Amino acid sequence: MKKKAIIAMSGGVDSSVAAALLLQRGFHCAGVTFELFQGKSSCSSFSVINDAKNAALGLGIEHSVFNLSEEFDKQVVRRFIKTYEQGDTPNPCIDCNRLIKFNVELLQTLGLSQFDYFATGHYARVKYDDASGRFLLQKAHDEKKDQSYVLYTLTQRQLEKIHFPLGELSKNEVRKIAEEKKLVSAGKKESQDICFVPDGDYGNFIEEYTGKKYPSGDIIDMEGKIIGRHHGIIRYTIGQRRGLGVAANVPVYVASKSAADNTVTLGPDAALYSKSLTAKDINLIACADLKKPIRVMVKTRYLQDAQPAIAEQTEEDFLRIEFDKPQRAITSGQAAVMYDGDFVVGGGTII
Numbered sequence: 001m002k003k004k005a006i007i008a009m010s011g012g013v014d015s016s017v018a019a020a021l022l023l024q025r026g027f028h029c030a031g032v033t034f035e036l037f038q039g040k041s042s043c044s045s046f047s048v049i050n051d052a053k054n055a056a057l058g059l060g061i062e063h064s065v066f067n068l069s070e071e072f073d074k075q076v077v078r079r080f081i082k083t084y085e086q087g088d089t090p091n092p093c094i095d096c097n098r099l100i101k102f103n104v105e106l107l108q109t110l111g112l113s114q115f116d117y118f119a120t121g122h123y124a125r126v127k128y129d130d131a132s133g134r135f136l137l138q139k140a141h142d143e144k145k146d147q148s149y150v151l152y153t154l155t156q157r158q159l160e161k162i163h164f165p166l167g168e169l170s171k172n173e174v175r176k177i178a179e180e181k182k183l184v185s186a187g188k189k190e191s192q193d194i195c196f197v198p199d200g201d202y203g204n205f206i207e208e209y210t211g212k213k214y215p216s217g218d219i220i221d222m223e224g225k226i227i228g229r230h231h232g233i234i235r236y237t238i239g240q241r242r243g244l245g246v247a248a249n250v251p252v253y254v255a256s257k258s259a260a261d262n263t264v265t266l267g268p269d270a271a272l273y274s275k276s277l278t279a280k281d282i283n284l285i286a287c288a289d290l291k292k293p294i295r296v297m298v299k300t301r302y303l304q305d306a307q308p309a310i311a312e313q314t315e316e317d318f319l320r321i322e323f324d325k326p327q328r329a330i331t332s333g334q335a336a337v338m339y340d341g342d343f344v345v346g347g348g349t350i351i
Contacts, residue, residue: 002028005117005163008101009033009063011051014121014166016185017174019059021165022119031056031063032112034100036072037196054184066110068100075099077196081206084234087259088333091150091302092194098153102162117163124148125167126159127343135159137285137344142170149302152337152347153283203235217262219246222255222271230264233257239272239329253329273326279319279336279348286345289313296338296345298323300330306339319348 007019009031022029033052049065056063076095083090100106101120107113123140124147135156140146154162166174178186197205207213214232221227228246230236235243240254246266255267277300284290290313297306298321309323321336330350337347 002026003117004028004030004115005119006112006115007031007061007119008121009052009055010121011048011053011055011185012121012190013174013178013183013185014123015052016055016059016121016183017177017181018119018121018163018165019056019061020177020181020183022163023059023061025165027117029059029061030115031059031061032110033063033065034072035065035067035069036096036100037077038069051185058182058184068106071106072096072100077209081210083333084202084206085259086333087233087257089237089331090333091335092196093150094153094335097150102154102158104157104161116161118161119163119165121166122147122151122164123166123171124151124164126162126164132287134286138167139339139342139344140164140166141168145171148339148344149299149335149337152285152335152344154285155283156285159285203232206234207232215262217264219244219264219266222265222267227266233259233262233264236264238331269328272329274330275326276320276322277330277336277350278314279321280317280351282313282317282319282346282348284313284346286340286343289316290319294340294345296321296340298339299337300327300334300350309338311338311345317348 005022005027007015007022007029009015009019019029019031031052033049035049053063076092079095080090080092123142123145125138125140127136127138129136137148137151137154137159139148214234216229216231217233218226219228219230236254236257238254241251250268252266253269253272254264255271256265290311293310293312296309296311298309299306307323307327309321312320314320332350334350335347336350338345
C-alpha cells in the first residue's frame with residue numbers, strides 16, 4: 001500500500017520539486033497551502049496560492065488551501081511585535097515552523113492526520129539513529145542553503161513524520177529537476193525577507209499594525225552620556241550601524257537597548273563582543289537532556305559560521321554556552337543552535 005504524504009506548497013520551485021520527488025518515489029501525495037497573513041505578504045498572497053494550485057495541477061495531485069491567518073497572527077506576528085517592544089530581536093521563521101507549519105495538533109485539526117508523512121521544501125535532512133533510538137536533524141548537503149538553524153525546535157514526534165526531499169540536493173540540482181519536469185515554478189525567484197514584512201521595514205510594519213507611535217528616546221554612549229535621539233526602540237537592533245543619526249569621529253554601533261528606560265546605547269565595535277550567553281525555552285534533538293557540559297559548535301545567527309563552545313544545561317529549560325573566543329553581536333531574541341558535526345544537538349532563545 002502506498003505511503004501518503006502531504007506537501008506544504010508555496011508555489012515556489014523548492015516545494016514543487018519536493019512534491020515531484022515524492023511522487024517519483026511512489027508516495028500518494030496531496031499539496032496544501034497555508035494562508036497565513038491577510039495583509040501585504042510574500043507567503044500567502046493570491047498569487048502565491050494561485051502558483052501553488054498551478055504547481056499541484058501540473059503534478060496531477062490534489063491541492064487544498066487552509067486559512068490559518070488567525071493562528072499565524074496570534075502565534076507569529078504578535079510574538080514578533082512583542083519581542084521588538086521588549087527590546088529584543090525576534091526570528092519569526094522559527095516561531096512559524098514551531099507553532100504553525102509543523103504543529104502536529106494543528107495539522108490534525110485540519111483533518112490532515114490521515115497522512116503518513118508531512119513534507120516541505122526545506123533544505124535539511126532527518127535520520128534515525130539506532131544507537132540512541134532518536135530521530136536526528138542533519139544539515140542539508142548544500143550548506144549554503146542549509147535551513148537546520150530555523151528547524152531546531154522540531155520534536156521527536158514531529159521528526160518521525162517529516163520528509164525533507166531536498167536535503168541531499170543543491171539548489172542548482174533542484175532547478176535542473178524543475179526544468180526537466182517542466183514545472184511551472186522552475187524559473188520563479190526566491191523571497192529573502194520575512195514574508196509578512198516584504199519591504200523589510202519592521203518599524204513601519206509594527207506601527208501600522210498596532211496603530212501605535214513608538215516614542216523617541218535618548219541615544220547614549222557607553223558612559224551614559226546623551227549623544228542623540230532615537231526614533232523608537234523597535235527600529236534598532238544589536239550591531240546596527242546605519243541610520244543612527246549620530247555624528248561620531250569613529251564608527252559606532254548599537255551595543256545594547258533598554259525597553260525599561262527607552263534608551264539605545266552606542267559603542268565601538270569592541271563593545272559588541274561577548275564570550276558567553278544564556279538561552280531559554282530549549283529544545284534538544286540528539287538527546288533528552290545534557291547530563292554534563294559538552295563540546296559543540298554554535299550558531300547565534302542564521303548566516304553565521306558555527307563557532308566552538310562548551311554548552312551546559314543549567315536547568316530543565318535553560319542552557320549556558322561559553323565560546324572559545326568572544327562572539328560579535330549576540331542578540332537577545334535570536335536562537336543559539338548547537339551542532340555536533342552535521343547534526344543539530346538542540347538550541348534555545350538567547351536571553
